[in-house]
Amino acid sequence: xxxxxxxxxxxxxxxxxxxxxxxxxxxxxxxxxxxxxxxxxxxxxxxxxxxxxxxxxxxxxxxxxxxxxxxxxxxxxxxxxxxxxxxxxxxxxxxxxxxxxxxxxxxxxxxxxxxxxxxxxxxxxxxxxxxxxxxxxxxxxxxxxxxxxxxxx
Ligand code: HEC
Numbered sequence: 448x449x450x451x452x453x454x455x456x457x458x459x460x461x462x463x464x465x466x467x468x469x470x471x472x473x474x475x476x477x478x479x480x481x482x483x484x485x486x487x488x489x490x491x492x493x494x495x496x497x498x499x500x501x502x503x504x505x506x507x508x509x510x511x512x513x514x515x516x517x518x519x520x521x522x523x524x525x526x527x528x529x530x531x532x533x534x535x536x537x538x539x540x541x542x543x544x545x546x547x548x549x550x551x552x553x554x555x556x557x558x559x560x561x562x563x564x565x566x567x568x569x570x571x572x573x574x575x576x577x578x579x580x581x582x583x584x585x586x587x588x589x590x591x592x593x594x595x596x597x598x599x600x
Contacts, residue, residue: 476537513570
């Protein structure tokens with residue numbers, strides 16, 4: 448292979464790598480924000496509103512939202528949504544502690560997964576039980592956000 452051909456092949460490979468690299472860098476931030484927004488939609492947008500009486504309690508709708516919430520939470524894969532280095536390269540509130548304290552972050556994520564799964568059973572048993580569900584789930588959102596998310600003012 449001539450020097451020129453080798454250089455061309457090397458440049459093409461480099462361009463491909465850069466393209467793949469930037470696609471990965473931009474994607475997990477947007478994807479995790481969308482996922483968190485969906486979680487917020489089920490939790491804050493439906494369950495909390497029912498508890499506050501802002502929308503009337505409806506057992507079937509509460510169960511549907513709680514089920515969606517638990518499924519969305521269960522689907523979160525930390526390695527995919529929070530790959531190392533993705534505290535930078537986009538508009539993100541993720542704190543570096545997610546990676547420096549990976550075990551703590553995973554424990555916080557597992558706590559949300561467990562609480563959302565367990566509390567589906569409390570969602571369609573009346574508003575008092577839904578209050579318990581919202582409190583138990585809400586604790587797990589807060590404990591992760593307090594340590595691992597920079598809240599914007
Ligand atoms: C294990 C950690 C963890 C748990 C548990 C968690 N979050 Fe988050 N959440 C984050 C992080 C980190 C961000 C910032 C993501 C970013 O900006 O890249 C975030 C961002 C958000 C956002 C803002 C999304 C946006 O539009 O930028 C909402 C809304 C949200 N979370 C709701 C919730 C709710 C509701 C719960 C509980 C049901 C919850 N989160 C549980 C870590 C967590």
